[in-house]
Amino acid sequence: MNGIYALYADAISAEHAVEALHTAGVVDRDIVVMSSEPIDVATLRRERSTGLFWIAAAGGGVGGLVGLWLTTATARAWPLVTGGMPIVAWWPTLIVVFELTMLGGMLATATALIVTAKLLRRGSALNSPEIADARILVGVENPPDDMVGAMERALGAGCRRVIS
Amino acid sequence: MSRARIVNDLLRPLRDTTWRFYALVAVLAGIVALGAGTWVYQMSQGLGLAGIRWPVFWAFYVTNFVFWIGISHAGTLISAILRLVNAQWRRPVTRCAEVITVFALMIGALFPLIHLGRPWLFFYLIPYPSERGIWPNFRSPLVWDFFAIMTYLIGSTLFLFLPTIPDFALVRDTSTGWRRRLYGGLAIGWRGTPQQWHCLESAMQIMAIAIVPVAVSVHTIVSFDFSMTPVPMWHSTIFGPYFVTGAIFSGIAALIVAMAMLRRLLRLEEYLHRVHFENLGKLLLLMSLLWTYFIFAERLTVWYGNESSEMVVLRSTQHGEFAPLYWTMIGCNFIVPFTILSIRRLRTISGCVVASVAVLAGMWIERFLIIVPSLAHKYLPYSWGVYRPRPVEILITISTFAGMGLLYALFSKFVPIISIWELKAGESHAGAQG
Numbered sequence: 001m002n003g004i005y006a007l008y009a010d011a012i013s014a015e016h017a018v019e020a021l022h023t024a025g026v027v028d029r030d031i032v033v034m035s036s037e038p039i040d041v042a043t044l045r046r047e048r049s050t051g052l053f054w055i056a057a058a059g060g061g062v063g064g065l066v067g068l069w070l071t072t073a074t075a076r077a078w079p080l081v082t083g084g085m086p087i088v089a090w091w092p093t094l095i096v097v098f099e100l101t102m103l104g105g106m107l108a109t110a111t112a113l114i115v116t117a118k119l120l121r122r123g124s125a126l127n128s129p130e131i132a133d134a135r136i137l138v139g140v141e142n143p144p145d146d147m148v149g150a151m152e153r154a155l156g157a158g159c160r161r162v163i164s
Numbered sequence: 165m166s167r168a169r170i171v172n173d174l175l176r177p178l179r180d181t182t183w184r185f186y187a188l189v190a191v192l193a194g195i196v197a198l199g200a201g202t203w204v205y206q207m208s209q210g211l212g213l214a215g216i217r218w219p220v221f222w223a224f225y226v227t228n229f230v231f232w233i234g235i236s237h238a239g240t241l242i243s244a245i246l247r248l249v250n251a252q253w254r255r256p257v258t259r260c261a262e263v264i265t266v267f268a269l270m271i272g273a274l275f276p277l278i279h280l281g282r283p284w285l286f287f288y289l290i291p292y293p294s295e296r297g298i299w300p301n302f303r304s305p306l307v308w309d310f311f312a313i314m315t316y317l318i319g320s321t322l323f324l325f326l327p328t329i330p331d332f333a334l335v336r337d338t339s340t341g342w343r344r345r346l347y348g349g350l351a352i353g354w355r356g357t358p359q360q361w362h363c364l365e366s367a368m369q370i371m372a373i374a375i376v377p378v379a380v381s382v383h384t385i386v387s388f389d390f391s392m393t394p395v396p397m398w399h400s401t402i403f404g405p406y407f408v409t410g411a412i413f414s415g416i417a418a419l420i421v422a423m424a425m426l427r428r429l430l431r432l433e434e435y436l437h438r439v440h441f442e443n444l445g446k447l448l449l450l451m452s453l454l455w456t457y458f459i460f461a462e463r464l465t466v467w468y469g470n471e472s473s474e475m476v477v478l479r480s481t482q483h484g485e486f487a488p489l490y491w492t493m494i495g496c497n498f499i500v501p502f503t504i505l506s507i508r509r510l511r512t513i514s515g516c517v518v519a520s521v522a523v524l525a526g527m528w529i530e531r532f533l534i535i536v537p538s539l540a541h542k543y544l545p546y547s548w549g550v551y552r553p554r555p556v557e558i559l560i561t562i563s564t565f566a567g568m569g570l571l572y573a574l575f576s577k578f579v580p581i582i583s584i585w586e587l588k589a590g591e592s593h594a595g596a597q598g
Contacts, residue, residue, distance in 0.1 A: 036167075036334055037588045038361040052366045056374070071302045078299035085303050092303045095385065099311040102378045106319045109370045110326065117363035119329075119352045129337050131356065134167035134588060 004148060005032070005139025006155035007130050011039050014136040020154035025147065026140055034137040055112040056105045063104015067097035165434070167588050174580045174587070175335065177430050184429075185577065192570035199563020203278060206556050211281035215554040219547050220539045223532075224557035225279040228564060230531045231414070232272030233313070233386050234407070238415030239265030240320045241379040242447075244372040253443055255590040256435045256582045260426060261419050262324040263581070267571045268418070269317045271564050276309075278560060305388040312385040316378050323371050326364065329354045330585040383411040390534065396473040397466060397538050406458040413451035413497070414527035417520035420444050422572065424517045426581055435582055438513055445516040448523065449505035456498045476541045486537050489529050496526025 008014040014033065021031055033039070071093040079087045114120055131137055143151055152159045206213050216223050239261035246254035277283040289300060289310050300307045333351035336344055354360060387407035390398040420441060427436040463482075466474045481490040500522040504515045536551050575581070 033358050034356045035358075035361075036330065036356055037585045037592065038365065039358060040592070050363050050366050052363065052370055056370045074299055075302055080299075080301055082301055082303050089303050092308065095308045095381075096302055096311050098381065099308075099315045099378070102374050102381075103315040103318060105374050106315075106322055106371060109367050109374070110322045113326065113363050113367040114352070117360040119354060119360070121353045132171055132334050132338050 002143075002161070003032070003139050003141045004143050004151050004155065004159065004161050005137050006159040007135040007137055009135060011136060014039075014138050017138040017155055020156075021138070021140065021151065024150040024154040026151065026154075030140050030143075032137070032139050032141055034131055036131050036134060039136065050112070050116045052109060052112050052116065056109040059108020059111075060101045060105030062108075064097050064101035066104070067100030068093070070100070071096045165591060167591070170587055170591070171334065171338070171584060173432075173434070174582050174584050175338065177576055178335065178578065178580065181577070185573070188429075188573055189570065192566045192573065195563050195566035196570055199560050199567070202556050202559040202563070206278075206560075207281070207283070213554060213556045215552050215557060217549060217551070219542055219549045220536055220551040222279075222535050222539060223551050224553050224561055225275045226535055227528065227531045228561055229272050229275035229279070230386055230407075230534075231528050232268045232275070232564070234383060234411035234414045234527065234531070235418045236265045236268035236272060236316070236320070236415065237379055237383060237408075237411040238268070238419040239263065240316075240323050240375050241265075241412060242416065242419065244323070244375045244379070247368065247372045248376075252590060252593065253440060255586045256432075257419070257423065257440055257444070258586070259324070259328070259579075259583045260423050260581055262320065263572065263575050264415070264418055264422055265320045266317070266324055267568055267575075269313065269320060270571075271567055273313055273317070274564070276306075305385065305392045308385045308388060312378075312382045316375075316382045319371070319375050319378055323368075323375055326371065327368055327583060327586065328579060329364070330356065331580050331583060334584055335580070380408055383408045395538050396471075396541060396543065397462075397477045398534075400462065400465075402458065402462055402465075406462065409451060409454045409458055410527060410530060413448070413455050414524060416444055416448045416451060417523035417527070420448065420516050420520040421524065424513060426576065427513075430576060430581065432582065435587070441513045441516045442511055445505045445511045445519070448501055448516070448519060452498055452501040452505070452523070473541070473543045477537050480537050480541060481533055486533060489533060493526045493529040493533060496522040497530065500526075 006017060008017060018031055018033065022028075072088045075088050081087070138155065140151055148161075214224070216225075243254070243258040243261045246258065276289075277286050280286060289307070300310075329351055332347045333354035333356065336347040336351050339347060384404040384407065387403040391400055391403035393399065423436050423440065423444075426432055463478065466478050480486050501519040504510045504519040540549050540551060542548065
């Protein structure tokens with residue numbers, strides 16, 4: 001695994017480096033940008049729709065259905081007469097359904113975050129403790145040998161090569 | 165303030181450990197051990213060691229349960245609302261608050277177990293198929309409690325953990341040895357790519373939207389434990405919002421006290437400013453007024469209704485055996501915070517802390533006064549009784565406060581208690597605003 005990267009003190013310089021890499025023929029998906037805080041520059045954010053809201057809604061739906069099954073099917077399986085209430089009483093059922101709907105939504109959100117943000121994956125060749133000091137890393141992982149020169153020029157002075 | 169300085173200041177408590185920290189942990193752990201020993205003694209001797217007797221079967225332990233669940237509203241709810249409205253001053257406050265929620269819920273959830281007498285049978289509450297042939301009754305408010313508290317605890321833990329991941333990665337990248345391995349595991353592969361930041365921000369928005377109704381439902385359901393029961397002054401429609409208001413009220417007070425202690429002990433004066441206390445003080449004042457409105461509405465309705473069994477309970481608190489506690493509660497929850505927080509000159513950090521300590525004491529008394537006078541004066545005089553707390557209950561109660569302090573101290577030792585990345589993003593935001 002190897003990589004080439006440079007560190008920039010501000011988002012504008014990092015944005016210029018990304019644009020230079022584009023000019024050098026590097027496509028967006030091969031460019032790695034890393035920072036210790038969210039970046040507000042549109043070129044660097046490269047936001048794609050995560051679909052998290054829909055995943056959370058689906059998780060909530062599943063949670064709600066589980067709640068509905070738990071309270072209705074099991075109450076019928078173990079019928080207990082309580083205070084003249086029906087075996088499946090809708091008011092209390094709604095409370096359990098609500099709680100499990102919200103729980104399903106929150107668990108789905110957390111799980112979707114792990115998947116869409118590509119967490120729990122092996123570390124990258126590109127990393128630097130200097131990112132902690134608000135530096136922005138721009139680089140390319142596993143660059144083809146014939147493009148290294150062009151990339152070094154695009155990233156400018158201070159460009160580093162990592163081979164691990 | 166430079167980024168390097170923010171990182172350095174906020175990681176200092178993780179790197180440097182003073183003798184004061186060890187002394188504090190030793191004292192708090194000692195008190196917790198005493199409480200745990202008392203609980204074991206109560207288990208061995210039986211629940212009769214506690215002061216709970218017919219007809220007052222709910223007393224200190226259930227008071228503590230309601231109190232701690234109320235305190236848990238400090239964090240996640242306040243943090244979620246501040247995130248949703250994008251209040252910039254929230255940045256140093258949110259994590260301090262979210263931690264309170266998780267630990268207060270854990271402590272609160274302990275009390276039903278203590279109150280069980282035989283806590284090893286707690287799994288009877290959990291719905292799962294078993295050879296016992298019994299099943300939780302979904303029409304019981306105690307089962308609703310189980311689902312509500314479980315949902316809130318899991319949701320709050322996620323709400324605390326997710327925005328901490330970038331800070332774990334920061335500690336990983338600036339550490340060596342076992343710290344690097346430990347925080348590397350906690351960072352779960354965080355790299356800080358734009359896509360990761362975008363996903364995290366989206367996830368936190370969704371979590372914030374989801375957690376607010378859950379928080380409201382939790383204390384409403386705790387109030388249903390009482391209001392679903394035909395006991396004088398419990399069977400009331402006002403209990404849901406009244407409990408939620410009280411919970412947020414006591415939660416803000418706990419947050420102010422915790423922030424003041426962190427500020428002093430971890431030397432965070434440059435991060436937790438007077439404006440944070442002042443803003444939370446204003447919120448506390450608002451909640452004090454709301455709480456007073458609810459208690460007035462509740463008392464007026466009972467007094468005007470003149471129903472004999474309810475009037476007995478009302479009189480016992482207004483000018484009977486519980487009157488000293490009742491008027492102390494009014495003083496702590498209304499007179500002290502209103503006086504201090506409505507006068508701008510007094511709304512200092514010290515003033516907010518004094519008002520908050522009063523509110524915490526007042527809200528604990530309020531929970532006690534909801535439970536004990538009503539149970540001691542049920543409908544027929546033959547079923548009246550008295551309650552006197554016994555040493556085991558008092559010791560266990562004190563130890564839970566020490567437990568909260570201990571958990572908080574240990575957390576702030578291992579995790580940055582102020583969100584570093586959010587603070588840095590706040591600096592960028594302030595810079596962009598000029």
